Amino acid sequence: MPHILVTGGSRGIGRAICELFAERRWNVSYLYKTNETIKSGNIFPIRCDVSLPDEVFDSVKSAEERFGNIDVLVNAAGISINGLSTDYSFEDYRHVMDTNFGGLFNTTRAVIPQMVHNKSGIIIAISSMWGKTGASCESLYSASKGAVDAYVRSLAKELGPSGIRVNAVSPGCIDTDMMKCYSSEDKDALIEETPLSRIGNPSDVAETVYYLASEKASFITGQIIGVNGGFLI
Ligand code: NDP
Secondary structure, eight states, X not given: OOEEEEETTTSHHHHHHHHHHHHTTOEEEEEESSOOOOOBTTEEEEEOOTTOHHHHHHHHHHHHHHHOSOSEEEEOOOOOOOOOXXXXXXXXXXXXXXXXXXXXXXXXXXXXXXXXXXXXXXXXXXXXXXXXXXXXXXHHHHHHHHHHHHHHHHHHHHHGGGTEEEEEEEEOSBOSGGGTTSOHHHHHHHHHTOTXXXXXXXXXXXXXXXXXXXXXXXXXXXXXXXESTTXXX
C-alpha cells in the first residue's frame, strides 16, 4: 500500500485527509503536537512539533520504519494568531513562522533526499487564500502562507527533474477549530461574500489533496489550487 505522511493530522483538515486516504487503502502516518486522536492498523500517530527540525527528522524515520518510504507528504499543521501588527511580539512572529513555514521547510528537508533517490514523490502544502490576498489582523499568518506559496513554486522547479511534484491547496473558510474565533455573525458575513454561499468542509480540501496525489494530476506541479467557494478569484 502507498504511504502518506500528514502533519497536523489530529484535527480539522489534516484529520479529514488522514481519514480519506486510510479509507482508500493507504498507509497513513500523521504528526500531532498535543493529542493523538485517531489510530488504527493503517493509521500511525507520531507526536512531533513540526517547528523543531530534530523532532521532525526522528518522526520521519519512525514513519518510514512503520510503513516504508513516504510516497506523499502533506503539510497541514498550522496556527493563526489574530492581532494588530503592532501588538504582535517577536515570540508570536517566531511561533507562526516556525510552525506554518518552518514546518513545511523541516518536513520537506527530511523527506526530499529519499524522494530524489527514488526519482518519485509528491509534496502538497496546505496554504491559505490569505497568503495571496492578505488578511487584516492576520498579517503574520498571511505572511507565513505567502512564504509557503513561494516555497512550493520554487521546490516544484527544483524537484520536477527528479520526478517529484510539489503543489499547494489554498483553502478559503473551512469549518474547523481554526474558525472557532469567528462569531455566527462573522460566519454569515463570510458566507454572504462567498459565491457558492457556504463555508467549506474539511472534506472539500481532502478530496482536492487526494486528486493532487493521484496519477490523474501527473502533469500538475507548482500550482496553488484555491478551494474557497469563489471567495477569492
Ligand atoms: P485546526 O486548528 O483544526 O488543526 C490544526 C492542526 O495542526 C492540529 O492537528 C494541530 O495539532 C496541528 N499543529 C499545530 N501546531 C503544530 C505543531 N507545532 N506541530 C505539529 N502539529 C501542529 O486547523 P485547520 O484544520 O483548520 O487547519 C489546517 C491547515 O489549513 C492549516 O495550515 C491552516 O492554516 C490551513 N487553513 C485553514 C483554513 C480554515 O478556515 N480552517 C483556511 C485556510 C487554510 P494538535 O491538535 O496536536 O494541536
